[in-house]
Amino acid sequence: MSFSVAQVRKDFPIFERTIRDGKRLVYLDSGATAQKPWVVINAESDFYSKHNAAVHRGAHQLAEEATDAYEGAREMVATFIGGQESEVIFTKSATESINLVAYAMGNAQPGNRFALSASDSIVVTEMEHHANLIPWQQLAARTGAQLKWFNVTQDSRLDLSNIDQVITANTKVVAVTHQSNVLGTINPLDAIVRRAHEVGAVVVLDACQSVPHMSVNVAELDVDFLAFSGHKAVGPTGVGVLWGKAELLDELPPFLTGGSMIENVTMTTATWAPVPQKFEAGVPNMAQAVGLGAACKYLSELGMDAVREHEIALTGYALEKMSSIEGIRIVGPLENVARGATVSFTLADIHPHDIGQYVDSQGVAVRTGHHCAWPLARAMNVPATTRASFYLYNDERDVDALVEALLGVRKYFGRF
Amino acid sequence: MELDSLYQEVILDHYKHPQHKGLSPVYTAQVSHVNTSCGDEITLNLNVENNVITSITWDGQGCSISQASVSMLSDLVTDKTLEQADAIVKSFSELMASKGTAAGDPEILEDAVVFAGVSKFPGRVKCALLGWMAFKDAAIQSQGESK
Numbered sequence: 248m249s250f251s252v253a254q255v256r257k258d259f260p261i262f263e264r265t266i267r268d269g270k271r272l273v274y275l276d277s278g279a280t281a282q283k284p285w286v287v288i289n290a291e292s293d294f295y296s297k298h299n300a301a302v303h304r305g306a307h308q309l310a311e312e313a314t315d316a317y318e319g320a321r322e323m324v325a326t327f328i329g330g331q332e333s334e335v336i337f338t339k340s341a342t343e344s345i346n347l348v349a350y351a352m353g354n355a356q357p358g359n360r361f362a363l364s365a366s367d368s369i370v371v372t373e374m375e376h377h378a379n380l381i382p383w384q385q386l387a388a389r390t391g392a393q394l395k396w397f398n399v400t401q402d403s404r405l406d407l408s409n410i411d412q413v414i415t416a417n418t419k420v421v422a423v424t425h426q427s428n429v430l431g432t433i434n435p436l437d438a439i440v441r442r443a444h445e446v447g448a449v450v451v452l453d454a455c456q457s458v459p460h461m462s463v464n465v466a467e468l469d470v471d472f473l474a475f476s477g478h479k480a481v482g483p484t485g486v487g488v489l490w491g492k493a494e495l496l497d498e499l500p501p502f503l504t505g506g507s508m509i510e511n512v513t514m515t516t517a518t519w520a521p522v523p524q525k526f527e528a529g530v531p532n533m534a535q536a537v538g539l540g541a542a543c544k545y546l547s548e549l550g551m552d553a554v555r556e557h558e559i560a561l562t563g564y565a566l567e568k569m570s571s572i573e574g575i576r577i578v579g580p581l582e583n584v585a586r587g588a589t590v591s592f593t594l595a596d597i598h599p600h601d602i603g604q605y606v607d608s609q610g611v612a613v614r615t616g617h618h619c620a621w622p623l624a625r626a627m628n629v630p631a632t633t634r635a636s637f638y639l640y641n642d643e644r645d646v647d648a649l650v651e652a653l654l655g656v657r658k659y660f661g662r663f
Numbered sequence: 664m665e666l667d668s669l670y671q672e673v674i675l676d677h678y679k680h681p682q683h684k685g686l687s688p689v690y691t692a693q694v695s696h697v698n699t700s701c702g703d704e705i706t707l708n709l710n711v712e713n714n715v716i717t718s719i720t721w722d723g724q725g726c727s728i729s730q731a732s733v734s735m736l737s738d739l740v741t742d743k744t745l746e747q748a749d750a751i752v753k754s755f756s757e758l759m760a761s762k763g764t765a766a767g768d769p770e771i772l773e774d775a776v777v778f779a780g781v782s783k784f785p786g787r788v789k790c791a792l793l794g795w796m797a798f799k800d801a802a803i804q805s806q807g808e809s810k
Contacts, residue, residue, distance in 0.1 A: 600701055600726035600790060601670075608666045616701040624702065630724050631702050659670070660727070 250553040252642040258284040259640055270610030273648045278428055278589050278636030279614050281481045290541035291483050294534040301530050317533050320540025327543035329464035336489040336526045337536045341455045342378040344474035344489035347502045348451055349382035353389050354500040363419055365391035370414055370421040372397040372405055373626050376428050377619045379453040383422050399626050403430045403579045410442050418448040425457035429618045430579035431589035440469050455479055460587055462551035471495055482542035486535035496522040503528040554639050558588040561637050565590050565646045572653050578632050588637035597660050599633040605659055606652040668780035678727040683737035687720040692804035696797040698789055703729050705794055709801035714744050728787050733794025735775045745802055752799050759788050
């Protein structure tokens with residue numbers, strides 16, 4: 248088998264350290280942020296130590312090298328998601344990417360296809376991360392547009408039974424997550440994209456939890472905008488991506504304005520540079536973009552299909568082992584179909600914070616709380632959950648360590 | 664095990680048998696606080712008569728630390744004057760900010776000194792303070808009421 252966790256782990260220096268008094272680090276919080284391989288750390292460091300200069304300006308060799316590195320990263324990202332270079336915009340985060348679309352739409356004047364009014368609607372889902380909910384809530388509040396959403400069923404899937412009533416001729420935007428950061432559910436985009444396009448709406452895909460974990464091709468998905476963050480895809484923090492279809496990015500007004508994004512400026516007017524520069528005002532996060540390019544290259548070389556296959560196998564193992572724990576409730580799909588390697592759960596009536604604290608004492612890093620998806624927690628009728636999110640450097644030993652720690656939790660909090 | 668310095672018996676005991684839980688309809692101030700990082704919630708009803716705390720009741724959901732902490736707080740400040748309660752809250756806040764360097768004054772905090780261990784876990788200090796900050800808020804409001 249070409250994909251070897253043991254080999255992969257050697258690429259990530261953090262696994263050389265131990266945790267909580269010499270324990271093996273069992274990192275199950277990649278849904279929050281992924282660990283970084285040497286190639287990413289070195290790419291970012293090399294940019295600063297060898298090529299640092301402001302891109303797209305400066306008549307000197309360093310500026311040329313920096314620009315090549317930065318634009319090279321854009322090319323790598325574009326190839327990684329199956330888009331065009333000119334359609335890839337670097338932002339500081341996926342949150343900024345989504346806000347960029349929402350604010351730019353808010354800037355659209357009547358006559359522009361993105362202009363929203365009180366007769367329009369924006370569609371989201373109940374399982375959105377706050378980053379793909381609040382920007383749309385706010386856009387709805389600013390424009391008077393109606394905010395509508397798909398509910399989540401008790402088996403953790405989107406309820407699309409009323410799709411024709413939710414997405415209507417008035418719908419301008421459908422913002423949906425590819426994979427839930429809490430449930431692990433992978434949403435059926437085909438039906439949503441088809442219906443959205445039928446009524447002339449654009450689809451904004453939150454791909455934060457999918458791009459790092461599976462092969463994502465924007466042309467095949469036929470979505471209109473896609474956002475993901477670098478740091479969840481073994482890249483640096485401080486860099487995110489917005490991809491959009493070229494003709495849509497052309498029509499979308501700018502969000503942040505200033506240097507680098509202009510074509511011509513007078514004292515009272517300005518015209519915009521072509522996409523992607525139109526959306527990259529100011530000196531960009533160059534070293535981080537270069538690091539993200541290296542991350543995409545690293546993942547491509549491993550093969551995203553191999554990563555996905557590994558995660559499917561590991562998820563199956565985790566669901567089976569975890570289900571055997573008395574008092575556990577998996578909050579998310581129980582069957583290993585159309586779901587990613589994120590497993591949220593509750594354990595008896597032990598609070599997730601207490602679970603997280605105990606398993607941490609055993610070297611197991613998990614996340615606890617509402618995971619920035621508060622409405623979803625309410626819909627699933629849980630105040631909070633504990634979340635184990637697996638990635639390419641996790642293996643069955645990590646699942647075993649989690650299960651053992653959870654048995655310890657039961658014992659520890661059962662003692663009083 | 665360092666974990667045991669966090670989860671003292673008396674803390675787990677209060678968690679299992681929370682005191683003053685269940686809201687009284689009689690109060691001079693009602694406040695609701697949320698720990699935004701985890702979603703834990705508390706509603707606290709405080710009744711003050713002639714500057715003395717005659718009842719403190721609460722409801723909510725949260726981890727063992729937050730629940731035990733508000734339970735112990737309720738025991739501690741009932742029948743105290745607002746000034747005495749304020750001194751207790753101050754002392755507890757200082758203990759929580761001590762990063763494991765202070766033991767807490769048992770004369771003022773009584774059983775609540777067991778939370779000294781919590782101050783070593785920066786992620787849990789907010790849990791321990793949730794009910795105390797709600798109380799502080801309610802006390803300020805009640806002061807306004809009684810004047």
